[in-house]
Amino acid sequence: MTESVALIFDSVLKMLVGLGMTLQLLIISSGLGLILAVILLLMRISGKWYLNLPAQIYIYIFRGTPILVQIFIIYYGLPQFEFIRDSIFWPILREGYGCAIVALFLNSGAYTSEILRGGVLAVDQGLLEAASALGMSKPQRFLYILTPIATRISLPAYSNEFISMLKSTSLASTITVADMTGIGRTIVAQTFAPYEIFLSLAIIYMILTFFIQRSFGWIENRLSRYTKKLGIS
Amino acid sequence: MEAIAGWWDDYFWASIVVFKVFIASLLFMVLFGLIGAMAKLSNNRIAQKLASAYTIVFRGTPEILVILLLYFGSAIALTSIAQVFNPDIKFLDVPPFWAGTFAISVIVGSYATETFRGAFLGVDPGHVEAARALGLSDFQSFIHVRIPEMWRIALPPFGNHMLSLVKDTALISIIGLNETLFVAKQATSFTGKPFVMYILVGCIYLAFSTVITLTVMGFEKFGNRHLKEAL
Numbered sequence: 001m002t003e004s005v006a007l008i009f010d011s012v013l014k015m016l017v018g019l020g021m022t023l024q025l026l027i028i029s030s031g032l033g034l035i036l037a038v039i040l041l042l043m044r045i046s047g048k049w050y051l052n053l054p055a056q057i058y059i060y061i062f063r064g065t066p067i068l069v070q071i072f073i074i075y076y077g078l079p080q081f082e083f084i085r086d087s088i089f090w091p092i093l094r095e096g097y098g099c100a101i102v103a104l105f106l107n108s109g110a111y112t113s114e115i116l117r118g119g120v121l122a123v124d125q126g127l128l129e130a131a132s133a134l135g136m137s138k139p140q141r142f143l144y145i146l147t148p149i150a151t152r153i154s155l156p157a158y159s160n161e162f163i164s165m166l167k168s169t170s171l172a173s174t175i176t177v178a179d180m181t182g183i184g185r186t187i188v189a190q191t192f193a194p195y196e197i198f199l200s201l202a203i204i205y206m207i208l209t210f211f212i213q214r215s216f217g218w219i220e221n222r223l224s225r226y227t228k229k230l231g232i233s
Numbered sequence: 234m235e236a237i238a239g240w241w242d243d244y245f246w247a248s249i250v251v252f253k254v255f256i257a258s259l260l261f262m263v264l265f266g267l268i269g270a271m272a273k274l275s276n277n278r279i280a281q282k283l284a285s286a287y288t289i290v291f292r293g294t295p296e297i298l299v300i301l302l303l304y305f306g307s308a309i310a311l312t313s314i315a316q317v318f319n320p321d322i323k324f325l326d327v328p329p330f331w332a333g334t335f336a337i338s339v340i341v342g343s344y345a346t347e348t349f350r351g352a353f354l355g356v357d358p359g360h361v362e363a364a365r366a367l368g369l370s371d372f373q374s375f376i377h378v379r380i381p382e383m384w385r386i387a388l389p390p391f392g393n394h395m396l397s398l399v400k401d402t403a404l405i406s407i408i409g410l411n412e413t414l415f416v417a418k419q420a421t422s423f424t425g426k427p428f429v430m431y432i433l434v435g436c437i438y439l440a441f442s443t444v445i446t447l448t449v450m451g452f453e454k455f456g457n458r459h460l461k462e463a464l
Contacts, residue, residue, distance in 0.1 A: 061435075061439065063396075063442075064396075064438065064439040064442040064443065064446075065438045065439055065442070066399075066401070066402075066403035066404070066414075066438055067400075068403045068404055068406075068414065069403055069414060069434050069435050069438060070435070072414065072417070072431050072434075073428070073431040073432060073435060076421065076431060077428035077430075077431045077432065078428065079427075080425075080426060080427050081428065163292070163293070166295075167294070167295040167296060168295075169295075170295035170297050170298060171295075171297060171404075173297070174407060181297065181298060185301070188301075188305065192305075194301065194302060194306050195302070195306055195309070198298055198301055198302040198305075198306070199302065201298060202290075202293075202294040202298050202302070205293055205294050205295055205298070206289070206290065206293035206294060208293075209292065209293030210293070
């Protein structure tokens with residue numbers, strides 16, 4: 001018993017070294033994914049078919065295939081081509097770390113843009129009409145009316161997406177990235193103690209999820225503070 | 234393209250494996266989801282606590298960890314049990330198919346729990362009361378009023394759960410299930426053409442999710458046909 005307690009203590013310390021890597025993957029790819037999502041969203045609500053269609057196809061492909069397959073295509077598949085190895089992207093795509101970030105952000109962009117679109121569609125049309133009646137231009141309406149309200153509406157769904165991104169970062173361990181899961185799998189391969197290592201790893205992930213949920217709850221409360229005062233939702 | 238020539242049959246059988254995993258995990262997922270939803274809706278405190286622990290745990294744990302834990306964990310348990318009877322046995326494992334199927338259906342079942350619970354609560358209580366007032370028994374009003382309203386509410390999120398099941402199947406290749414991603418790995422080491430091999434895997438999964446999406450859309454249309462006529 002004391003043996004496994006010592007093992008758990010030891011390996012948790014080792015795995016927490018990978019926490020930095022996990023958070024890096026999560027934050028960089030979510031940030032880039034959010035930018036991509038906004039671009040895709042603008043393409044989808046532009047009303048022009050030559051912008052809408054490519055965005056729709058992109059979202060369809062990335063939401064219809066497993067992230068693991070996308071990671072493998074980028075990590076194992078792309079280096080097959082000479083022009084990729086000669087391009088400026090090669091320093092990124094050469095390493096598992098870069099590939100994981102690219103795959104995760106391309107994927108999260110597709111999911112997030114659908115979430116944002118849901119938020120945009122849920123904005124009351126009357127508000128936009130009121131804004132144009134007040135003489136606001138289209139960019140002004142987008143920036144001052146649509147964006148703040150759509151952000152508030154899509155935040156709960158986005159927090160779920162953020163949590164599933166945290167879970168997806170563990171897939172980077174399959175392409176030699178030393179995140180928490182990667183380190184955990186190495187320790188299991190050495191000690192063959194899956195219960196102790198994987199269960200404690202699961203608890204670390206759950207604690208992270210808890211903190212993410214709490215922070216998003218706090219942001220949500222803050223963004224919707226005026227609705228409470230007025231008693232509207 | 235000629236690189237794939239000798240691999241078509243492998244990909245075909247691997248797709249059959251994906252399909253089998255999907256069917257088996259769909260059944261388990263519905264089962265776990267219904268049990269979870271029943272526990273959450275029951276008046277029993279302990280059942281409620283257990284069900285919310287279930288949803289919290291599997292929402293916060295990466296899928297790959299659950300799969301690895303179930304596979305290696307069950308292998309250790311099985312080996313130690315088998316060694317009691319026959320000390321010569323070195324290693325025994327649960328087939329990756331069943332370990333993986335069980336793992337992904339437990340995970341997605343935790344999401345389905347919320348879906349089923351929401352659908353149950355989404356039925357207008359007035360409709361059930363009306364059915365009772367018309368003299369239908371509890372069982373009859375459940376079958377003829379609750380179920381037809383519930384499945385319509387649950388369908389769109391349920392479609393998403395089915396998509397996650399199919400996509401999570403790719404993860405089972407990590408513990409050695411002979412599905413398409415696994416085949417692509419083998420094919421790559423033979424032919425040295427990884428891009429085509431993995432793109433093909435992507436296409437197979439895309440085909441699966443397209444079929445599921447279209448089926449769900451068809452069912453949705455069928456489920457909401459009465460709304461169309463009313464308008």
